[in-house]
Amino acid sequence: MVVNVKKNEWATEIYRDSALSYKIIKKLYDKKSKFQHIEIFQTQGHGNLMVLDGCFMLTEKEEFIYHEMIVHLPLFSHPAPKKVLVIGGGDGGTVREVLKHKSVKQVDFVEIDEEVYNVSKKYFKTLTDGLEKDSRVNFLFGDGIKFVAETKEKYDVILIDSTDPSDISGGLFTDEFYKNAKNILNKNGIIVAQSENPFFDANIINRLHNRLKNIFNTVRLYLAFIPTYPSGCWSFTFVSDDLTPDIIRNKKNKISGLKYYNSDVHKGALLLPEFVKEIIK
The missing domain is CATH 3.40.50.150 (Vaccinia Virus protein VP39)
Known part of the structure; x- marks a missing residue:
């Protein structure tokens, strides 16, 4: 689950009883494929971030x-x-x-x-x-x-x-x-x-x-x-x-x-x- 994705705010993945956040500049892409929901965000310090079905998959930096x-x-x-x-x-x-x-x-x-x-x-x-x-x-x-x-x-x-x-x-x-x-x-x-x-x-x-x-x-x-x-x-x-x-x-x-x-x-x-x-x- 990803919350707080407005401009200059935070993309946060809530995973069970913990959370991880990236500060974002803007959302670049948001579409549901035949299989899953794909989102791409531009972050402030980690390059672009890929999110699939609300779960962080990768950043360009890491x-x-x-x-x-x-x-x-x-x-x-x-x-x-x-x-x-x-x-x-x-x-x-x-x-x-x-x-x-x-x-x-x-x-x-x-x-x-x-x-x-x-x-x-x-x-x-x-x-x-x-x-x-x-x-x-x-x-x-x-x-x-x-x-x-x-x-x-x-x-x-x-x-x-x-x-x-x-x-x-x-x-x-x-x-x-x-x-x-x-x-x-x-x-x-x-x-x-x-x-x-x-x-x-x-x-x-x-x-x-x-x-x-x-x-x-x-x-x-x-x-x-x-x-x-x-x-x-x-x-x-x-x-x-x-x-x-x-x-x-x-x-x-x-x-x-x-x-x-x-x-x-x-x-x-x-x-x-x-x-x-x-x-x-």
Whole structure:
């Protein structure tokens, strides 16, 4: 829920018993797509802000943290990622980061709401510039759950960049979806998904983690600190039958200019506080 969005006031997301605010200059966009309510605000100090169904998704100032961490930890854990599937991530930031890996030859970008991508092209150009000119990217706008169930393709890495569980994304958190995703992994295949906030969503994390342990040999949670989201702490879940995330195997893809991810952060993100260890027992 977002309140107080008049000129020179505050856009505030009320999340359960807490709230987060950005001071805004003006609203740039307000429209309901077939799937969700999309709003874009110009903020005073954080660039443009995207809001989906009343929830803050990203700001221009801070988006690099989420996108670097959902992408680079799995892609550097894989010895030579060539084919990558991105489910969700309509803003384009996850695909942008994947393309920084020179070993990657194909990125299938499956987003249910094409309007999110179109809005990003106008208001978040640093996320989308160059994507349509890169021949490695296949734009496949549609239902990611259906795509995973029906595709004949196989992938080295699958990245699930979904919104919080809802009518349109809830199916991305089910056993059936992950079993289908496992079936389209190559040997040494990896899946990483955003997996919510350990302060507010411990039950979701616990259920997902324990469900995935019945499907994959390796299930590891890792954390990043993202000021756009409630509490500032966010989790991602790494799963694989063949690989663990604690070894950086991809030595050839040298990437400069990253602002959050590095080899130390890779290792440190996997070291969990005691309260998070308790959640995933």
